[in-house]
Amino acid sequence: MSSFIATVFPTDTLLRALREMExxxxxxxxxxxxxxxxxxxxxxxxxxxxxxxxxxxxxSEVMARVKPPPRERPRLRLLKFQLRLPRLRRKERAPPAPVGRE
Structure with missing residues (x-):
């Protein structure tokens, strides 16, 4: 099987197409x-x-039309992102006051 395909344009005449076939x-x-x-x-x-x-x-008046290939459905790409929040510094806590008995 060869990879060569003889072709014509849709505006060419039937006579020209027949000559190309021959x-x-x-x-x-x-x-x-x-x-x-x-x-x-x-x-x-x-x-x-x-x-x-x-x-x-x-x-073009007599040719069999070829269906166009189906369009590929676009794949949804999940956007990769990283949520960057500023690091909160922990406040220095004072030790809790002792609960005293009076």
């Missing part, structure tokens, strides 16, 4: 956006089904 000897192409992200797939069957209507139609 050129790379594949039956399916990835459809990518301007940023290079995968938007969908177009197969030879998609193209041939739409060919009778308009061979110059854009790939």
């Amino acid at each position: 050129r790379h000897q594949v039956r399916m192409l990835g459809v990518v956006g301007e940023g290079g992200g995968l938007l969908g797939l177009v197969s030879e069957a998609h193209i041939l089904a739409a060919w009778q209507v308009d061979p110059l139609a854009s790939v």
Whole structure:
């Protein structure tokens, strides 16, 4: 299995997509956006089904769209903090006064 994937843009025509399939000897192409992200797939069957209507139609009209990956739920990060209170100095206590008997 190779890591190469033949691709077309959604604005390319069905004719161009079919030529790319012939050129790379594949039956399916990835459809990518301007940023290079995968938007969908177009197969030879998609193209041939739409060919009778308009061979110059854009790939975006017949491609199978790929669901975007689910966004990861942001993990709640517990903020680590340390409560710093000033140390209270103990007051020097005088010894308790003796309870005297009178």
